[in-house]
Amino acid sequence: MRKSKKIVLGLAFLIVFSLLFNIVLPKAKAMTVEEILAKIAQLQQQIAQLQKQLSAIQKPAVWCHNFNRNLRYGDAGPEVKALQIALEKEGFYKMEPNQPSYFDEKVASAVTGFQEKYRNEILTPWGLKYGTGFVGRTTRAKLNALYGCGVVQKSECQRNGGVCINFLAECKKGYQESSFSCKYKNEKCCVPVKKSIKVISPNGGEKWVQGNTYLIKWQVKGIRENLNIYLYREYGDNKRSLTLIAGGLSPEVTHYSWTIPSYQPTEGKYKISVRTESYGGMFSPHTEGFEDESDGYFSIVAQEVSECTDSDGGKDYYTKGTVTDEGKTYADYCIDSSTLREYFCLEKTAGGLGGVAEEDYACPYGCESGACKPGITVLSPNGGEEWSFGTLQTITWSSKGIDKVNIYLWFPDGATCLLTKDIPAANESYTLTIQENQQCSNIEKQITPGQYKIAIWSEEPAMDIAAPHDYSDSYFSIGKQKSITILSPNGGEEWFLGNTYEIKWNSSGFEKVHIDIIDGSKNTAYTLASELSASEGKFSWKIGSQWPELSAGDKYKIRVISYPFPASGEWEEGVNYDVSDNYFSISQPVKGITVLSPNGGEEWKIGNTYTIKWDSSGYDSSASVQIGLRDTRYDPNLAEGEAAIVNTTNTGSYTWTIPSEIGVMKLGAGNVYKVVIYIEGGGIPQKYDVSDSLFSIKKGITVLQPNGGEIWEKGDAAAIENIDHRAMIKWKVNGIFAEDTNFAVIKLKKGNEVVRVIGAVPIYPPWDSPDHSWQIWSVPQDIEPGDNYKIEIIPVISETSGQWSTDMKEVVGGIGDESDNYFSIVTQVQEVSSVGLKEIENQLAFISQVISRLAGQIKELLKR
Numbered sequence: 001m002r003k004s005k006k007i008v009l010g011l012a013f014l015i016v017f018s019l020l021f022n023i024v025l026p027k028a029k030a031m032t033v034e035e036i037l038a039k040i041a042q043l044q045q046q047i048a049q050l051q052k053q054l055s056a057i058q059k060p061a062v063w064c065h066n067f068n069r070n071l072r073y074g075d076a077g078p079e080v081k082a083l084q085i086a087l088e089k090e091g092f093y094k095m096e097p098n099q100p101s102y103f104d105e106k107v108a109s110a111v112t113g114f115q116e117k118y119r120n121e122i123l124t125p126w127g128l129k130y131g132t133g134f135v136g137r138t139t140r141a142k143l144n145a146l147y148g149c150g151v152v153q154k155s156e157c158q159r160n161g162g163v164c165i166n167f168l169a170e171c172k173k174g175y176q177e178s179s180f181s182c183k184y185k186n187e188k189c190c191v192p193v194k195k196s197i198k199v200i201s202p203n204g205g206e207k208w209v210q211g212n213t214y215l216i217k218w219q220v221k222g223i224r225e226n227l228n229i230y231l232y233r234e235y236g237d238n239k240r241s242l243t244l245i246a247g248g249l250s251p252e253v254t255h256y257s258w259t260i261p262s263y264q265p266t267e268g269k270y271k272i273s274v275r276t277e278s279y280g281g282m283f284s285p286h287t288e289g290f291e292d293e294s295d296g297y298f299s300i301v302a303q304e305v306s307e308c309t310d311s312d313g314g315k316d317y318y319t320k321g322t323v324t325d326e327g328k329t330y331a332d333y334c335i336d337s338s339t340l341r342e343y344f345c346l347e348k349t350a351g352g353l354g355g356v357a358e359e360d361y362a363c364p365y366g367c368e369s370g371a372c373k374p375g376i377t378v379l380s381p382n383g384g385e386e387w388s389f390g391t392l393q394t395i396t397w398s399s400k401g402i403d404k405v406n407i408y409l410w411f412p413d414g415a416t417c418l419l420t421k422d423i424p425a426a427n428e429s430y431t432l433t434i435q436e437n438q439q440c441s442n443i444e445k446q447i448t449p450g451q452y453k454i455a456i457w458s459e460e461p462a463m464d465i466a467a468p469h470d471y472s473d474s475y476f477s478i479g480k481q482k483s484i485t486i487l488s489p490n491g492g493e494e495w496f497l498g499n500t501y502e503i504k505w506n507s508s509g510f511e512k513v514h515i516d517i518i519d520g521s522k523n524t525a526y527t528l529a530s531e532l533s534a535s536e537g538k539f540s541w542k543i544g545s546q547w548p549e550l551s552a553g554d555k556y557k558i559r560v561i562s563y564p565f566p567a568s569g570e571w572e573e574g575v576n577y578d579v580s581d582n583y584f585s586i587s588q589p590v591k592g593i594t595v596l597s598p599n600g601g602e603e604w605k606i607g608n609t610y611t612i613k614w615d616s617s618g619y620d621s622s623a624s625v626q627i628g629l630r631d632t633r634y635d636p637n638l639a640e641g642e643a644a645i646v647n648t649t650n651t652g653s654y655t656w657t658i659p660s661e662i663g664v665m666k667l668g669a670g671n672v673y674k675v676v677i678y679i680e681g682g683g684i685p686q687k688y689d690v691s692d693s694l695f696s697i698k699k700g701i702t703v704l705q706p707n708g709g710e711i712w713e714k715g716d717a718a719a720i721e722n723i724d725h726r727a728m729i730k731w732k733v734n735g736i737f738a739e740d741t742n743f744a745v746i747k748l749k750k751g752n753e754v755v756r757v758i759g760a761v762p763i764y765p766p767w768d769s770p771d772h773s774w775q776i777w778s779v780p781q782d783i784e785p786g787d788n789y790k791i792e793i794i795p796v797i798s799e800t801s802g803q804w805s806t807d808m809k810e811v812v813g814g815i816g817d818e819s820d821n822y823f824s825i826v827t828q829v830q831e832v833s834s835v836g837l838k839e840i841e842n843q844l845a846f847i848s849q850v851i852s853r854l855a856g857q858i859k860e861l862l863k864r
Contacts, residue, residue, distance in 0.1 A: 197221075211259070378397050518556065595676075632694065727777060
């Protein structure tokens with residue numbers, strides 16, 4: 001230690017001296033360049049000498065240990081710790097922080113590597129090729145030879161034939177720097193450069209067949225010179241020959257594919273020689289270059305009939321097979337995760353030749369355990385397709401290595417509906433028809449319009465995720481069967497210019513349609529309407545009222561097309577478009593008028609408003625129209641038999657609020673009325689039309705209040721003068737006269753059930769307002785609260801007197817009424833007394849005082 005200190009002090013002195021020499025001395029005396037360089041060289045020499053002495057003194061402590069007992073899996077303690085250290089020094093083990101001294105699988109694996117590294121000394125004496133992981137006698141002997149105490153231990157570099165030099169120096173010629181460690185940190189390892197050639201195949205014992213192709217393989221180390229390959233042959237009476245197979249090969253090449261000529265002699269024995277170009281010929285002295293030849297002889301034989309057998313029957317990429325030929329066995333294996341090396345027997349040639357061949361096959365679904373993995377790919381439907389219920393559809397797929405498949409319809413919620421099973425995978429297609437609401441056979445689900453995928457599995461059940469399977473990439477749709485069928489006009493109809501007709505069709509599976517009219521005489525189509533709702537099923541068309549301007553003719557058809565239009569090449573009649581089956585005609589109009597509404601069977605009510613409609617042909621909108629009402633119980637020539645409603649123009653409709661009477665004609669009867677419409681204009685004699693059948697105009701009552709949304713409280717009654725009170729019943733009388741001695745029966749309904757007859761009052765009570773009748777009702781306490789009440793009022797007549805009685809009957813031709821919507825009946829809300837309010841106010845004031853007092857106390861505490 002003292003010596004070490006002296007050396008360090010010496011180094012320090014030299015450094016200080018050098019500083020003084022470079023800084024101070026020049027001030028005292030100028031030195032020549034030669035003197036300065038001499039001083040520097042002297043200092044460098046002294047520093048190098050001191051570094052050498054320091055390295056010798058500061059040698060690291062060499063670790064050693066004597067291994068005196070056998071060690072095995074499961075042992076623990078200092079002996080195992082020492083074993084771990086030795087194995088780490090050998091590069092077979094890595095010590096972790098706080099590594100436990102335990103003989104585990106990791107230690108056993110490292111021991112195995114150590115034993116195989118020193119196989120000749122450890123394993124060969126026992127006749128073993130591979131390490132055992134057990135530290136026995138020969139293993140301990142090698143450990144002690146390397147790391148035993150008292151043994152002069154060589155560094156890793158020395159054990160591998162290298163020499164250690166200063167890390168600043170260069171390796172001498174013939175040596176190269178290595179990663180092997182030296183004893184000292186400031187040293188590096190230099191090992192001899194080893195140049196070599198090693199023939200790998202053929203290396204003795206092989207039988208190569210004329211005409212076949214084989215790989216000649218070798219290894220090269222440290223050589224940068226091109227290579228030549230020779231075939232060496234010994235035959236006859238000590239005869240030899242050397243034939244060049246290939247020359248000028250790069251030293252980077254490690255194999256050569258050689259097809260043995262069919263004329264290559266089979267007599268004799270052969271070796272392969274791989275040598276550098278500078279090595280020379282066969283019999284010349286070899287002072288330069290490198291060469292290696294097969295360790296043993298191989299033979300070249302004539303082609304024979306192959307007795308080759310293949311367990312998988314040939315090129316079966318999806319079954320791991322073994323090929324046996326001439327006593328040798330070749331097993332299929334995976335070169336990598338996607339490539340299979342497949343062995344198979346060659347077919348016999350005309351000459352009876354065969355043998356073993358190999359092929360590298362790219363597995364579509366990956367390679368595993370010596371065979372391609374089976375797989376399935378759904379091709380169609382694969383997303384975006386539109387299927388229709390009841391139509392024939394085809395599912396297609398591709399598959400490899402699979403016998404049969406099961407096909408499912410996959411719901412978005414993950415459910416799988418079995419469509420079919422045990423279909424040969426090689427078919428790669430399946431045709432089926434799916435019906436709307438079809439019941440799945442394997443789950444409680446029905447197939448309804450929606451989005452789906454096809455799932456194809458190699459076996460049941462579908463939930464076995466390990467089985468080969470595939471889904472459609474995206475969703476496709478299944479919906480109602482698409483169709484368009486024209487109903488009218490469909491051929492033979494005669495339509496008139498200026499009249500309005502309905503074009504009708506049936507459709508399914510489309511949202512919108514487009515309508516054309518086709519003029520067959522010109523082979524031209526004109527648009528009538530576009531983007532119509534397909535589900536509407538009809539379009540009202542007034543011929544000639546707008547473009548196109550059509551002329552009379554008998555070669556017209558209607559065409560209805562799905563919108564947006566089908567793509568080119570996808571038009572299919574009856575599916576996405578339809579045309580009238582035959583021609584219909586468009587003719588000049590015959591002037592006339594037709595009553596459209598009321599046209600028979602209607603029940604109209606006095607006081608309500610209705611629309612009278614008609615259609616005319618041959619008249620313009622300025623024509624004069626007179627609308628009248630006929631009571632068929634009387635002669636139409638009498639005032640009671642026909643009365644005028646209005647004189648107007650030819651607009652096609654008139655809105656009429658029905659009065660109680662028209663002139664002397666009193667209204668209010670069932671199925672006795674018809675509307676008559678007269679038209680005149682353009683110099684054409686007057687024409688008219690009447691309703692085809694009878695309709696009714698009835699007397700009646702209209703409930704005004706409650707009519708929906710009101711809230712009545714039980715026990716609530718209104719003063720007579722308060723006519724707007726919420727518990728008031730109001731109604732209006734339509735067409736009922738005083739001489740009918742009429743009454744109104746008022747009923748309370750809950751839902752559709754009458755729960756209380758409130759009573760009967762005169763239809764015209766003495767307290768009537770100018771525009772309605774009314775009655776006050778106090779809601780009894782026994783009425784159940786609810787929000788589904790209505791008031792119903794029915795007109796009745798007493799046959800005995802002008803007073804209310806139980807023998808009242810409904811007025812002939814009269815119509816009752818009920819509230820349009822529900823109103824509510826609730827329990828009466830109790831008001832809060834002024835005394836109770838005062839008490840609440842006092843309590844709130846007291847609470848406020850307490851809170852203020854507490855706040856003051858908190859402030860005082862905070863000040864302290």
